[in-house]
Amino acid sequence: MPKELRIENLHVRIAGTDTEILKGLTLRIRQGEIHALMGPNGAGKSTLGAAIMGHPNYEVTEGILEWDGKNLLEMKTDERARAGLFLAFQYPIELPGVTLFNFLRSSYNAIHPPAEGQKPIGAVMFHKMVLDALQLLDMDPSFSQRYLNDGFSGGEKKRCEVMQMQILKPQMAILDETDSGLDIDALKIVANGVNRLRGDNFGALVITHYQRLLDYLTPDFVHVLMNGRIVLSGDRELALELEKRGYDWVREVVEAKGVPA
Amino acid sequence: MSETHDRELLEGLDTYKYGFYDTAEPVFKTEKGLNEDVVRMISAKKNEPQWMLEFRLNAYREFISKPMPNWGSPLLQEVNFDDIYYYIKPTDRQGDTWEDVPSYIKETFDKLGIPEAEKTMLAGIGAQYDSEVVYHNLKEQWEKLGVTFLDMDSGLREYPQIVREYFGTVVPPSDNKFAALNSAVWSGGSFVYVPKGVKVEIPLQAYFRINAKNAGQFERTLIIAEEGSFVHYVEGCTAPMYSSDSLHSAVVEIIVKANARVRYTTIQNWSYNVFNLVTKRSVVYRNGTMEWVDGNLGSKLTMKYPAVYLLEPGAHGEILSLAFAGPNQHQDAGAKVLHFAPHTTSNIVSKSIAKGGGRASYRGLVKAGPNSKHSKSFTRCDALLIDDRSQSDTYPVMDIEENQIEIGHEATVSKVSSEQIFYLQSRGLSESEAEAMIIAGFIEPIAKELPMEYALELNRLIQLQMSGSVG
Numbered sequence: 001m002p003k004e005l006r007i008e009n010l011h012v013r014i015a016g017t018d019t020e021i022l023k024g025l026t027l028r029i030r031q032g033e034i035h036a037l038m039g040p041n042g043a044g045k046s047t048l049g050a051a052i053m054g055h056p057n058y059e060v061t062e063g064i065l066e067w068d069g070k071n072l073l074e075m076k077t078d079e080r081a082r083a084g085l086f087l088a089f090q091y092p093i094e095l096p097g098v099t100l101f102n103f104l105r106s107s108y109n110a111i112h113p114p115a116e117g118q119k120p121i122g123a124v125m126f127h128k129m130v131l132d133a134l135q136l137l138d139m140d141p142s143f144s145q146r147y148l149n150d151g152f153s154g155g156e157k158k159r160c161e162v163m164q165m166q167i168l169k170p171q172m173a174i175l176d177e178t179d180s181g182l183d184i185d186a187l188k189i190v191a192n193g194v195n196r197l198r199g200d201n202f203g204a205l206v207i208t209h210y211q212r213l214l215d216y217l218t219p220d221f222v223h224v225l226m227n228g229r230i231v232l233s234g235d236r237e238l239a240l241e242l243e244k245r246g247y248d249w250v251r252e253v254v255e256a257k258g259v260p261a
Numbered sequence: 262m263s264e265t266h267d268r269e270l271l272e273g274l275d276t277y278k279y280g281f282y283d284t285a286e287p288v289f290k291t292e293k294g295l296n297e298d299v300v301r302m303i304s305a306k307k308n309e310p311q312w313m314l315e316f317r318l319n320a321y322r323e324f325i326s327k328p329m330p331n332w333g334s335p336l337l338q339e340v341n342f343d344d345i346y347y348y349i350k351p352t353d354r355q356g357d358t359w360e361d362v363p364s365y366i367k368e369t370f371d372k373l374g375i376p377e378a379e380k381t382m383l384a385g386i387g388a389q390y391d392s393e394v395v396y397h398n399l400k401e402q403w404e405k406l407g408v409t410f411l412d413m414d415s416g417l418r419e420y421p422q423i424v425r426e427y428f429g430t431v432v433p434p435s436d437n438k439f440a441a442l443n444s445a446v447w448s449g450g451s452f453v454y455v456p457k458g459v460k461v462e463i464p465l466q467a468y469f470r471i472n473a474k475n476a477g478q479f480e481r482t483l484i485i486a487e488e489g490s491f492v493h494y495v496e497g498c499t500a501p502m503y504s505s506d507s508l509h510s511a512v513v514e515i516i517v518k519a520n521a522r523v524r525y526t527t528i529q530n531w532s533y534n535v536f537n538l539v540t541k542r543s544v545v546y547r548n549g550t551m552e553w554v555d556g557n558l559g560s561k562l563t564m565k566y567p568a569v570y571l572l573e574p575g576a577h578g579e580i581l582s583l584a585f586a587g588p589n590q591h592q593d594a595g596a597k598v599l600h601f602a603p604h605t606t607s608n609i610v611s612k613s614i615a616k617g618g619g620r621a622s623y624r625g626l627v628k629a630g631p632n633s634k635h636s637k638s639f640t641r642c643d644a645l646l647i648d649d650r651s652q653s654d655t656y657p658v659m660d661i662e663e664n665q666i667e668i669g670h671e672a673t674v675s676k677v678s679s680e681q682i683f684y685l686q687s688r689g690l691s692e693s694e695a696e697a698m699i700i701a702g703f704i705e706p707i708a709k710e711l712p713m714e715y716a717l718e719l720n721r722l723i724q725l726q727m728s729g730s731v732g
């Protein structure tokens with residue numbers, strides 16, 4: 001059975017303040033599906049990704065957040081990662097002094113621990129995996145020994161997020177504007193990276209501002225986040241429509257439907 | 262982390278043979294406290310030449326005439342000179358038993374996967390580690406090259422002329438109270454002599470443990486690198502060294518002749534009862550290079566500022582200092598570079614980490630004396646605070662008496678960022694693993710200069726410290 005990420009009536013505020021960003025958001029994503037999430041700047045898209053991964057700055061005050069029937073709200077961030085969730089960051093952090101290779105190896109061993117009595121994956125095998133993943137993202141092999149995101153260009157950081165995803169093989173991924181800052185070739189390469197993982201055991205929530213990525217990714221669903229909720233959902237066509245008409249059009253549609261937007 | 266992982270880390274270390282020996286010699290130690298008779302007795306027990314006795318007595322007078330330093334750390338006032346044994350015949354250090362070793366140290370040994378045989382040696386209890394087999398092979402190689410690597414007492418016996426020529430010339434007893442103390446009561450340490458043009462490929466290191474039996478409270482090391490030679494001396498160990506002695510006060514003197522290069526690497530991890538007050542200094546002649554790589558973990562208080570005196574044009578000094586201060590610890594570490602000739606250069610990198618209320622201080626001196634035109638010195642010191650309770654401070658002193666000098670100094674204090682932790686946790690690492698990884702990155706510029714097995718041990722040790730499972 002495909003696993004499901006279940007988000008229901010989710011209320012999230014900035015920890016330590018009264019500022020509520022998500023105000024009763026509901027969304028279900030099953031493995032095998034790709035959902036695109038769009039919405040104006042500051043709508044709360046990244047907040048949703050952060051809340052799903054358990055960022056301490058975002059406090060869930062109400063609602064349900066479950067993965068595969070497990071209550072994520074009771075799990076630490078690393079436990080969520082080990083349960084198969086992955087977030088490709090809008091702004092990946094830099095970690096000087098730690099090579100991409102060493103970082104990924106620790107991460108891989110944490111998420112895919114060796115079975116009882118087995119050794120962790122050897123350095124040589126792992127090195128090969130890293131080189132393959134780098135090649136897939138059209139990144140130079142030397143990135144393996146560079147410090148994590150340290151001095152990477154904006155586009156390289158984004159590729160690196162998808163490269164990590166290849167290695168870590170999550171069961172459900174949130175990609176937060178992974179397409180921003182990518183040139184047109186890179187866009188295809190990154191989309192290809194996601195498509196490679198596509199299948200019955202992989203689902204994704206792809207946050208983006210541009211329907212162009214969706215040309216290569218072909219999402220099953222497209223949602224619009226405004227005022228702390230999903231206000232409109234549809235298929236690929238919705239993204240094309242949005243591109244043409246902008247978010248004012250969404251507001252009109254939503255008002256016409258009688259839903260406060 | 263799994264046990265297999267521990268072993269993997271230590272594989273590199275387990276490449277030598279070892280054994281134990283018992284000693285039937287009677288226990289000899291002086292009474293607690295220090296006076297002239299004690300100094301005379303030490304010298305007599307060792308059958309030293311008259312000049313060394315006089316050197317010791319003179320140093321003893323310096324020691325009593327000097328007040329306790331009023332800088333560094335208030336903890337210094339806790340040192341009680343009357344409550345210390347100043348000489349215990351090294352082979353007779355059998356007072357302690359395995360039961361006396363604090364449990365946190367035993368646990369760390371277990372977690373590091375230190376072999377049984379080595380544990381007792383590291384714990385400093387009686388039985389000694391003897392790697393004669395490996396040592397003998399290497400010793401033959403060194404001897405062919407004319408290199409001498411002995412404990413200091415043997416050095417004095419076998420090479421009295423050389424020792425007399427250099428001993429106490431780099432760090433005179435009058436230098437500071439603790440150097441004076443060491444000069445009066447020294448025992449053990451190493452004597453290294455590298456002849457002209459000889460490059461010693463394999464580091465001379467304490468992992469042959471030949472120094473273990475001499476690792477005393479008042480070690481004295483003298484290294485002489487003749488013109489154009491090279492040697493790397495490695496001292497210490499990342500596993501905690503248990504000592505029931507509360508005061509360790511060593512002196513290291515290094516002479517780097519023209520075009521020679523010496524690297525001296527230390528990793529020390531004393532048990533938390535120890536005051537570690539060490540004077541390390543080198544003098545460097547024309548186009549010579551001295552490199553100190555100095556890592557300090559453990560101890561209650563460490564005060565250590567490896568120094569380089571650049572005496573002739575083209576001399577270069579490099580000091581990499583690393584300090585980790587945990588709960589109830591004060592690491593007062595740093596560096597001193599003194600430019601006394603034109604066209605001399607130096608580089609200082611200090612990295613300190615404080616956690617759990619610990620305090621890490623950087624204390625540095627860069628001096629450009631008269632006649633040091635066209636010299637350059639750069640200092641970078643970075644501090645990383647793991648939590649709000651911990652403390653970091655820097656005391657850089659610059660003393661510039663010459664013009665046309667280029668001096669740079671950069672200092673940063675940072676905290677482990679919650680965004681970094683979140684990112685790493687989102688990749689499956691626990692909070693403590695994430696912190697350990699951030700620290701490993703922070704100290705990388707120094708760790709990469711360490712011999713491989715030391716770097717691995719160091720990272721492992723930091724992981725243990727961050728997981729709160731030791732200390």
Ligand SMILES: Nc1ncnc2c1ncn2[C@@H]1O[C@H](COP(=O)(O)OP(=O)(O)OP(=O)(O)O)[C@@H](O)[C@H]1O
Binds near residue numbers: 039046047090
């Ligand atoms: N730590 C914080 N402190 C204060 N305000 C915050 C914090 N994090 C987010 N916000 C605010 O919450 C709102 C939602 O931010 P979020 O980053 O989720 O938007 P977004 O939809 O991802 O926007 P964009 O498309 O620009 O990436 C914004 O108004 C933002 O300023």
Ligand SMILES: [Mg+2]
Binds near residue numbers: 045047090176
């Ligand atoms: Mg965003």
